[in-house]
Amino acid sequence: MADTHSVIGTKNKKGQTFTDTWKMMNEAPRTPSFYTGSEVIKEALRRASCDVMIAYPITPQSEAAALIGELFAEGYIGDYFRGESEFAVMSQCAGAAFGGARVFTTTAGPGTMRAMENFPMWSGARLPIQMIVTCRGINSPLSIQPDTLEIAYLLNTGMLVWHAETAQDFFDWILMGYMVSEEPDVHLPLALCCDGFFVTHTKDVVNLTPADMCLPPYDPYRSPVPCMDMECPPVRMMRDPFVMKSNYISYATHASWQQEVWAAVERSRKHTIKWLNGLIETENTDAEVIIVASGTAVSQGREAIRLLEDEGIRCGLVKVKVLRPWPGEEIREATKNAKHIIVPEFNVTGWLAKEIKATIPNSERVHAGPRVCGGMTMPPEIIVSEIKTLLGMTTVSMATRG
């Protein structure tokens, strides 16, 4: 039986040393580097011992996908090709993962929506594929601008869903993500989301682990399901009768199967807390006003808090890092003292506010906004204005910002 521990300390064909991931992420020296989010994805993949990356162009992930093509040319990725469409890409990812490969892909907006049928299939088949989602508008008329609505559709697929705020989050979470999703009691796909352009196309200082260290390879023998081979192809599970029968046994099997996928999401909680140091991060949770946000709305919230401090208004912050598994208990605890819970979001429906309302007692405390969408930016002054209005204070009109 394969044993990944046995390769620790040995080198791959590029001369990188397979390194204990905990040491690599927490103890190895870091080098500050000035990169775009897309470049950071490439640098994370350089260290990820990834077997297969499958690409398809769609803004704003195209640059990252192309950069990973360069990694393939350099010899860091086992295989790399362009699919015929996003649907094809996600199906091909499934094929590669069924075969026992560590798989990576990137998508965005309408691409995510087009491929949607595959995501519950990935979860049901227990495939630990990692998919970067650089969120953008999904609506007609066409929009390529930042908008996080597509995350709402991913929340019930059975995938793990994380929402990165910064390029640093991205770098660390890509590598840690494999460690969580490949645990045998989890073994689920991970949708690692960020707000397109804001993270992918802006430069930031990111502390990188040494380029000569890489993750231990994926060990398919720890999978909770058999790898595909020609004697036991997964299609037998689809073709054979239990999905086709209308009887109690068929329904019970399906129910048990779905429960097991969501139990695996729950089991990821323990591992995610270990690697990400909690599902949420908090500041000043004793304040009466708390901003709860995910993605770059967190950054805007931080700026709003700074502006409010200048006016003597104290405000706390909850950064929601992980959406699945949902950090309900953590959010309840962090907001227990709050009289007002502000949830700024980059989408029209306010899916995060809905989740929070369904989680905490006295949900009338939740103010589902401010919300921007379609590519609109969210100046921190808007958050400040809404908070001051909630507190019964006069605010300056934002109408003349242009």
Place this chain on the structure above:
Amino acid sequence: MGICLPNPGEAHINGVIVPEEKAYEEAAKQFLMAKVPTIFPGPLVLWAWNEKAAKKATAVRHLYNTLKECVQPGQTPMLIPMPDYRPKYPKINPEVEINPNHPNLTIWHNKIDCCMFIGVHCHQANLALKIIRGGTSCYTIAMCAQAGHEDAMLSFRDASVEKIMKLAEWVKKLKGTVKPRLTSAKSGASN
């Protein structure tokens, strides 16, 4: 959902994390109390796909033989394989195999009131354990080679030849000290 799985060196009994040693004792007791204590070996130990699997299979056979030696008259230990995971239609033969998609049929048919899964891929074991838990009153034990199973009433993790042999030792140690449930009204398994 919601049960935390044990860390290395631990096990769980009814969702409560315990030292592994306590789980050996409880598992052995459950085997010796049962009218039809049964081991369900899965593909990972049924097929000699590597040396370790072959050794585990030998250990499983040893555990079964130990059970047979240690039970009292009226108790019927069984060894029923789960050779693969494909649903068996039109009808499974519950006397000779168990299947993760309808494991309750095998439990019901043989009136199994205590079972142990070993060598079954975790996803398939969890499917079976959920259905058994939902449709029978059979006591379930998982000897899992990975992280353990919250759907079993008692679960080991990191199963090895040594752990299987140790469980056999505990069965031997408790021989004659546990009163079998031979007179229970429903004989354990129910439908």
